[in-house]
Amino acid sequence: MHDLRRRRRRFNLTYFWPVLGIAAIVILWTLANARLTKEYSDARITAFSHAIATAKAYSEQLSHTVNLYDQITMTTKFNWEKSDGLFRLEDYADAGIYPTSKSLFVNIVDRNGQMVTSTLPFTRPVDYSDTPWFRNHKAGLLTGLQIHGPDTGKITGKEIIRFSRRLETFDGEFDGVVWVSVEPFHIASYYDEGNLREDDFISVRHDDGPVLATKINGPSRIFYREDPFFEELSVVKEEPAAKFADNKARIVAWTRLENYPLVALAAISETSAFVAYEAEKRELIEIVSAATLFIMVFTVIAIYLAAHLTQKRRRDEEVKSIFRLAVDSGRDGFYMIRPLYDEHGTAVDFQVEDCNQQGAALAGFQMKELIGKKFSCIYSGDYLNKMVEFFRLALTKGFHEDELAVSPQSKIKAQWVQRRAVRSGADLAMTVRDISEIKAHEQALSQMANADALTSLPNRHWLNRFLPTALEQAKTNGSEVALLFIDLDNFKNINDTLGHQAGDELLKAAAMRLKALVRASDHVVRLGGDEFTIILEDVKKIDEVTRVAGKIIQSLSEPFKLGNTSGNRIQASIGISMFPLDGEDGETLLKNADIAMYAAKAAGKGRHHFYQTHLSDTLVLRVSKEQALRNAIERDEFVLHYQPRVDTYTGQLRSAEALVRWNHPERGLVSPGEFIEVAEHTGLIVPLGEMIIEKACKQIAEWKRRRIPVVPISVNVSALQFNKGNVRSILASCLNRYAVEPSLIGVELTESCMIKDDDTVPHELEALRKLGVKLLIDDFGTGYSSLAQLQELDVDILKIDQAFTRRICDGKEGKAFFNAIVSMADALDICIVAEGVETIEQLHLLQILSCEEVQGNLISKAVPPNEMASLMSKQYLFPQYA
The missing domain is CATH 1.20.58 (Methane Monooxygenase Hydroxylase; Chain G, domain 1)
Structure with missing residues (x-):
């Protein structure tokens, strides 16, 4: 109590x-x-009443006024019709019977619309036959008093309102119109204008909305933005500001006139009406x-x-307020913690004074079990010491929070918690929140940001974050770090021939091999594409790095099984940079390792190379060569030479191969060996290939124009250009533009173009075949094509690589291999061409082996267009000693 x-x-x-x-x-x-x-x-x-009274009074006045005009028209009509058209208004006006004011006058026009008499003097003929109201009266469309306007009077030139009646002969025929003309102010005048305050107005309107006249009490011109509708006889209502031109709200009342199609309207400004109230x-x-x-x-x-x-009671109220706030949150465990001091005033233990159900459950207790317990009874050892230190910090600073990975010793049922303690008087209020899901989500996001999606290796983003720390640690320890930049040689061929799915398989397999070759403390990173990086930490000797690089090259050179194919081989070129010798930061080490990798490629691929200072100059030269090639394509610095292909037995010219040369402005003609590889590596081979096709078609057209007996010309198409799928459209466009027959063009493709594991190759070859051009496989024997593939692809000519041509003179094995190719081609009805024929001995053996055509320097080197024209005119090109 x-x-x-x-x-x-x-x-x-x-x-x-x-x-x-x-x-x-x-x-x-x-x-x-x-x-x-x-x-x-x-x-x-009051305002509504005032508006209603004003509208009613004005309507009565207006009725009286309009009735007066009506009486004038009826009287005039009667006099006119009685006098048989001899009635003259001028006489009555002079006698003072009709008004003579210029603001109100009476007029009569005859049946032709010509003014015949008026109370207003007129000195010239006035014709009203073209006015709508006259035509309507004449047509008998209007009866009784009609009200028109406002419009401009033809005599006065002023704005007027007309009150008119039809005139008729004794037998009812139209005989003209009589009307009273009134200026608007005449009917807008209001006898009680003193009741109109500023921004109030009265107006008379047609009953269908349009205004006849308005009387305004104020400097502004006030009007409705849109004509109102008068559905009822008498209404009062509030009209919003948006309805008026001056954007001021008003209380509006109107009353229809009983005998005439008019409405008397009074509008009272709300500003004026409520001035006293405001x-x-x-x-x-x-x-x-x-x-x-x-x-x-x-x-x-x-x-x-x-x-x-x-x-004195504030402390208890604060504790309860904090407790209620924590309990209301629902998600957090809440605890009131009382410090327990020793004789020196040091907090040595802490006791749970109170908690909520969530807090007890999080700690693995029931509420009644946890309340009153000391922390020394719940925890022990190092974990108890950390808890005591946490509470001491909160007592000292007044507030302390952290995130904690829960120790296995803890009874807390979570993996991660967020702790927050606030000093409340002498005690602590602590909340604990389970953030295990948040931390798991953060870890998943970190994994996505730092791991390569294809291989699950760390990615470039991870490397950029890891390297600075690793290098700083190495600098502190005085140790060395090796960075290996690995590029898979010939990986592009796998993508081009077997497709991207096979390429992805190879990358995953290569990643697994790389991880198996390094220590657990080392790191394998995929930078992107076919590039990997390995970081070797705490390197003791250079020999260790060399040994790892050698193992990588050997492992990656072993065949890969990809999809349905096996025996797929690649090589790896490795560039190596060392910390701190080759750079003191990650960016420099990566750049120098990349330069060293290019040096390894230039030395023949499938090897490693340590960074050396002079290698940077080599890379600059390579980049310069790429830019020069790009500029040369833009400036069209390329010309075609043509190497003949002849019948093996007769020497008759059968065809020629178009070979590109770079007509360098400073170096002269540059052979393809110096720029084709760069063009393929950078993708410039595609625009260069299109240029070659166009130049060949243009040259054929020029030879035909000169009436030279043209033989078919074949052009080389790279795997990259062929796989883009637009060779047919480019060829068709050039053939059409230069009016060249398709039979005069051949397309030479490498074997790598032909063995892609999808429907693209047959589709593209069929498109070219329908175009009418010949299909040739160039450098046959260096790729992986099979008899079944050749049969399916249905090509016209096989050009056997010059390496096999050289071997036919080396013994039985070379002849047997060549003979096997000839037999296979015979079975498929494919023409055989031997490339690289350099000697008479080779030519004689090819004749014995039934090779159909030959091409090489023995017959002719590649020659410019004018010399090729001479060769085509000869027709037979065998040397005399053949």
């Missing part, structure tokens, strides 16, 4: 004054709002605001005084 009274007293002291102050303010503003609502309602009712509103708000401020100041003072009385 005593506790209940104490809680009530505490409530009175702590909450009474703010509650009372808020209640007083709410009541004060509620009363003020009620008064303002009533005042606004009264002002609105003034009272401002005054009341100022009074209530001042009273509110007084109440607030009084309440603050009262709260401040009450706070002193509850200061």
Whole structure:
């Protein structure tokens, strides 16, 4: 009972004054709002009443005025028809019977629309036959009094409104029109204009909306943006500001005239209507605001005084507030921790004073089991010491938090937790959150960012983060680090021939071999494409690096089984840079290892090379050569030479192969051996190949123009260009442009183009075959094509590589191999061409072996177009000693 009274007293002291102050303010503003609502309602009712009264009074005045105009037209109609058209308004105007004002006058036109009489003097003929209202009267479409306008009067040139009637003969035929012309202000004048305040207006409108006249009390021109609709006889309503040109809201009332198609409208500005209300509103708000401020100041003072009385109880209230906040979060474990001190005032242990259910479950206890326990009874050893240190830091700093990988000694049911402790008086309030899922997600994201998706090896991003730390550690330890830059030689051929899926298989297999060759402390990284890097740490001797490089080269040279094929071989070129000898940062070491790798490739591939300073100059030269080749293609610095192909027995010229030469502006003719490899490596072989096709077609057209007996010309197509799938379209375009028959062009493809493991090759070859060009396999015997593939691909000519031509004179084995190729070609009805024929002995053996055609320097070297034209004119090219 005593506790209940104490809680009530505490409530009175702590909450009474703010509650009372808020209640007083709410009541004060509620009363003020009620008064303002009533005042606004009264002002609105008054404004509505004023608008209705104005509209009604104006409608009565307007009815009287229009009735007067109607009487004038009826009287005039009667006099005209009675006088049989001899009635003259001028006479009646002079007698004062009709008004003579220039703002109101009467007119009559005859059946032809010509003015015949008027109360307004006119000195020239006036024709109204073209006006719509006259034509409507004449057509009998209008009866009774008609109201038109406003429009411009033909006599006065002023804006007028017409009140007109049809004139008829005694037998009902149309005899003209009589009308009263009135200037708009005449009918817009209002006898009670003193009741119109600024921005108020009255207007008379047709009952279908258009305005006839408006009277405005104010400097602005006021009008509706769009004509209103008058569905009812009499209405009052609020019109928003958007409906008026001056963007001011108004209360609008209108009344239809009983006998005429007109509406009297009164618009009262809300600004004017509520001016008194707004003034009272401002005054009341100022009074209530001042009273509110007084109440607030009084309440603050009262709260401040009450706070002193509850200061001793603040600690308990803070603890409960923190506890409620933690419990409400639901996700976190919450604990109130009391420090236990020794005789020297040092916190040596901590006790759980209170916790929530989540906190007890996270620690592996029930709430009743955990509350009251000391941490020394829950944990021991090193883990207890770390917990005590955490709490001491929180007591010292007032706040401490960390993220903790949970020790196996801990009873906490999580892998990772976030701990946060806040000092509350003499105790600590601690929250513990399970962040195991968040950490697992972070680890997964880190894995995605730092691992190669194909091989699961660390990637370039990981390497860029790892190298600086590894090099700093090596610098501290005084040890060396080796960086091996590995590039897979001939990997492009695998991609081009077997497809990207086989290439991916090879990369994964190569990654596994690399990992198996290094120590657990070393790192294998895939940089991208077919490039890998290995970091060897704590290197004692250079021989260790050489031994690892040798093992890598040997391992990667072993055949790979890819898909349905086996025996696929590649090589590896390795560039090596050493820390700190070849660079003190990761970027420099990578660059120098890359340079050394290019040196290994240049030396013949399948080997390793340590970085040396002069190698940078070699790389610069290579880059310069690539740029020079790119510029040469843009400037079209290439020419074609042609090497004849003849019948083995008769020497008759059968065909010629187009061979490209670089016509360098400084060095003269450069042979393909110096730039074709660079072109293939950089992809420039594609635009160069297109250029060769076009030049060959253009040259054939030129020879034909000169009436030279042209033989078929074959052009070489690289594997990269062929696999792009656009050779047919390029050939078709050039043949059409230069009017060259397809039979005069042959396409020479290497074996690597032909054995790609998909439908691309047959599809492309079929497209070329339909075009009508001949298909040749160049350098046959150096690739992996089989008898079955040759049969399926249906080529026209096999050009046997010159390496086999050289061997036919070396013994039975060379002849047997060559003879086997000839027999195979015979069975498939394919023509055989021996390349690289250099001697008479080779020619005689080829004749014996039934080789059909030969090509080589014995017959003719590759010659420029003019010399080729001479050879085509000869037709037979065997040397005399043949």
